[in-house]
Amino acid sequence: MERKIKIGLLVFLLATIFIPLKRNALHFIKTRPLNGVFELAEKPDLLIKNWFNGEYQADYSKYYEDHIGFRNFFVRVNNQVQYSLYKKTRSNKTVIGQDNYLFERGYIDDYMGYSFVGEERIEGNMINIKRIQVELKKDSVTLLMAFAPGKASYFPEYFPSEYDTSKKTISNYNCYVAKCRKFGVNFIDFNSYFLFLKKENNIKLFSKGGIHWGEYGVAVALDSLSKVIEQIRGINMIDFEYNKIDYPDTLLKSDKDISDVMNLIFEPSFYRMPYPNYIFKKSLASVKPRLLIIGDSYSYGILNSPITKELYREIEFWYYNRDIKPKRKDGINKVDSIDVKESMKQFDVVLMLYTETNLCRFDFGFIDCYNKTIIN
Amino acid sequence: MVFSSSLFLLYFLPVFLLFYHLVPAKLKNWVILFASLFFYAWGAPKFVFVVVGSVIIDFYIVGAIHKSKVQKDRHWLLAISIGINLGLLLYFKYANFFVENFNTTLNFIGIDGVRWTSVALPIGISFYTFQTLTYSIDVFRGTHKPLKTPIQYLVYIMLFPQMIAGPIVRFNEIADQIEDRKNLETLDNKLLGFFRFGIGLAKKVLIANVLGAEADRVFAMAEVDLTTPIVWIGTMAYTFQIYYDFSGYSDMAIGLGKILGFKFPENFNNPYVSQSITEFWRRWHITLGSFMRDYLYIPLGGSRVETKKRLYFNLWIVFLLSGLWHGAAWNFVLWGAFHGVFLILDRLILLRVYKVLGKYPSILMTFVITMVGWVLFRSKSIDQANGMIKKMFVMDFRSIDHYLDREFWFILFVAIIFAFITIFNFGLKLENKAFYAEKYSIKGYFLSTFLFLIFMILCIGAITSSGFNPFIYFRF
Known part of the structure; x- marks a missing residue:
């Protein structure tokens, strides 16, 4: 009997190290x-x-x-151990803060001032943006800078303990806002607006497990955006309000985009997020401007919102000033394949939307693209 | 190919073990040989031909030593055999070092250096050389008769579980097992082998790799950024990294050997509980220490010499060469010399001091000396070692951000516990039960199988995840 048990264990051990190999060949059992x-x-x-x-x-x-074989399982096991025991994650640039608030390191670095590129460079960029703003205005195009809210600015109290927020220095965001004011660049500072709202009410504008603004936050931003556009262009846009706010058990993918890429076995529990329902108030006098967004991934929140579809007539998105989304009818999907200035003239409003983590790389070649077009 | 890779654990090893257990006994050495050649060629595709060629030539030279009755011829043949094997080591491992230093000297006196194309270091050459030396010398001394076929000799030298990183298996320890190991190929040995392999893998992947990351970080820092606590933390991390890495690898080799029916010698015996550097060298890399003792120290006269000066000279030579064996750089030579000095100091005074101090202070003192030695070993240059050792003792407590996460502290704690547990009797009992028992109870086998599975899953998870760092989406 003892011998049989030992043989059984030995066969079991051999089979165990064989299973991933066999699974690879036969692709049975889905993970x-x-x-x-x-x-x-x-x-x-x-x-x-x-x-x-x-x-x-x-x-x-x-x-x-x-x-x-079973790579997904092995990776998830390791990630779960790292997360549960050490509060660590292997997903790129993600850090776990206090009370399991998730951040991307770049956001915190910009908030702390670690990625500050210097006043001179920022001033140079803003002088150029102001020039472009003036030129576009001649063609009735409104150029508007927007600083998307950053999760790091919104939740500095939840930073991982390795960051000492008392050592924060000037950030790219602080400097860009100051330079917009100095040179009269049209801008909306969603970051400070969100901080104001955080103090005023308890409604969640960011989730614990996501890096982007929540749907309610996007709605708040779009409301402000339309008011600013109305003021600058002297138009009346479609108004909207919320008739009901839902708090479902499951979060939208965008509200757990960081936690999803942590690839854990057990999904962490996060607080519920507000998802508003809207009522649009159209009138005959309402104008639907054409909107071009040049920006980072925060722009997806605006693009995917039902509000945007209702408030704007025509929408195009230049992702990091590189990819055109959606692809144009003629098949062109790269910014470097188009006449930038002529393309911009096709819109009423050009919104340049970036969040804190990307400001160290601003303008993503936009000014050069624009200048080249003029020379041509 | 390294043991702690997915390719080895989940491809090479299962396929090899399947074939090994399916073929009849007379073909098992062939399976080992083919697997070992493939294993070695994977990492050294060109040098494998040099190894195989030199092993075959050496086999016939050593055969001639055995057959020859003329003492002078036997000496000549031994010299040729040693010359070939040491020659390969000198050329591939030390030529760059010697030429570099020769050129530095020439430049110093204003002469242009000689032109030299760097030689790539083949993996495992240090272990390969020592094992071929034991074959020639053991046969010459009549300790054991030579192997019957070149295939058997190739199996001995190329045996993949221990060829790359030891333990150094002397010919006379394994010769009989190469010819016949039916008695050792038991179910108990195979099961214990799996368990030992799992422990070794866990030591390497779950402990050494984590501490190694911190050691790498500290040893890569600029000297101005280093403070006393940072240097001690980095050194501590490296002290445990090298122990768990090397002893883990030895455990894996010993475990694999057991599965195949070989009994490899133990290579580590809780070195950090040593109460003197002399004891440390009886517990650290035991097979190297005993090789050096039997094939170098004793032939030099060992302790049975007329003067103390000669004894100390012998000790120094052995440790200088031990240092140089670890790597062709001055810091390794210094590390060897450093240990040589403490071995001499042990004999002069320290052993008596330790006796007065008692067990625990002696362990602590020896541990600190060992740590300082590891700084010499790990540093990229003597300048760096010098800077770091100074920092260890200058009491520089400036406030510098140096974040250490929970994983580091937890793993360091585990590393300390298991490195020192055998100070206590219960630790020794636990170790004897887990490591050195001839067999387990059935309950013990179930428990060890369960632990093996846990270790494998955690280790493969850690290995596989090391290169998996997904982005939320592509950015520019």
Whole structure:
């Protein structure tokens, strides 16, 4: 009997290390896919040259690493251990703050002033933006800078303990706002507005597990945006209000975009988020401007909102001043393939929307693109 | 290929073990040989030919030593065998170092250095050389008769579980097992082997790698950013990293050996509970220490020499060469010399001091000396080592941000517990039960199987996740 048990255990152990290999070959038993953007290594070709210089071995090892059976399970186990025991995550640039508030490191770095690019560069950018604003105005195009709210600015009290907020210095965001004021650039500071709202009421504008503004936050921002546009352009846009605010058990994907890429086995529990229902008040005098957004991922909140579809006539998005979304009818989907100035003239409002973490890389080549167009 | 990779754990190992257990006994060495050649060629695709060629030549030279009755011929043949094997080591491991230093000297006296193309260091060459030396010398001394076929000799030298990082298995310790290991291929040994392998893997992946990240961070810092606490933390991290890494690798090798029916010698015996540096070297890299003792220290005269000066000289030579064996750089030589000095000091005075101090202060003092030694070992240059060692003792407590996360503290705590647990009797009992028992109870086998599974899942998770850092979306 004892011998049989030992044989059984030995066979079990051998089978255990074999299972991932067999699973790889037969693809049985499905595992929950991994979230986020990542690249898997491709299987290398075996050639005499790449074998003898060791390239094949390195590439094949990477390929095998990326394709082992039950990889999703193994990754999730490790992530769960890291999260539950050490409050750590392997997803890119994500950090876990106090009370399990999730942040991206770049947001905190900008808030703390670690990524400050210097006053000179920011002033140079704003002088150019002001010039473009004046030029576009001649063609009745309103250029508007918008500072999307940053989660780091909104929740500094939940930063991980490794950050000492008393050591905060001037950030790119602080400097950009000051320079907008100095040079008379049209701008909306959603960041400070959100902080004001945070003090005024308890409604959640950011989730614990997401990095972007919640749907309610987007609605608040769109309300302010339309008021500013009405004021600058002297028009009357469609008004809207909330008839009901829901707090469902499950969050929208955008409200847990960081926690999703942490790829845990057990999803962390977060507070519920407000999801408003809207009533639109149209009138014959209402104008629906054409809107071009040049910005970062925060723009998706605006683009995907039902409010935007109702308030604006035509919407185009230049993602980081690079990709045109949606793709144009002629198939063009890159900003560097178009005449930037002429394209901008097709819109009534150009909104440049960036959040704190991306301001260190502002203008994403926009000023050069615009200038090149003029020279051409 | 390293043991702690998905490719080894989930491809090479299961396929190899399947074949190994399916083929009849007479083909098992062939399976080992093919697997070992593939394993070695994976990491050293060119050098594998040099190894195989030199091993075959050495086999016939050593065979001739055994057959020859003429003492002078036997000496000549031994010299040729040692010359080939040491020659490979000198060329591949030390040529760059010697030429570099030679050129520095020439430049110093105003002469242009000689042109030299750097030689790539083949993996495992230090272990390969020592094992070939034991074969030649053991046969020469008549400790054991030579192996019957070159295949058997190739199996001994290339045996993948221990070829890359030891333990150094002497020929006379394993010769009989290469020819026949039916008696050791028991169910108990195989199960214990799996468990030992799992423990070794966990030591390497779950402890050494975590502490290694902190050690790397500290040893990469600029000297101006270092403070006394930071240097001690980094050194502590490295002290435990190198122990858990190396002893973990030895555990994996010993475990794999057990699964295949080999009995490899133990390589570590709780070195950080040593009460003197002399004791440390009986507990740290035991197979290197005993190799150096039997094949270098004793032939030099060992302790049975006429003067103390000669004894100290012998100790110094052994430790200088031990240092140099670890790497072709001056910091390794210094590390060897550092240990040599403390071995001499032990004999002169320290052992008596330790006796007065008692067990725990002696352990602490030896541990601190060992840590200082590791700074020499880990540093990239003598300048860096010098700077760091100074920082350890100058009491620089400036406030510098150096965040250490929960994982580091937790793993450091675990590392300390298991490194020092055998100071106490219950720790020794636990270790004897887990590591050195000939067999477990059935309950013990179930528990160890469960632990093996947990270790494997955690380790594969850690290995696989190390390169998986997804973005929420692509950015520019």
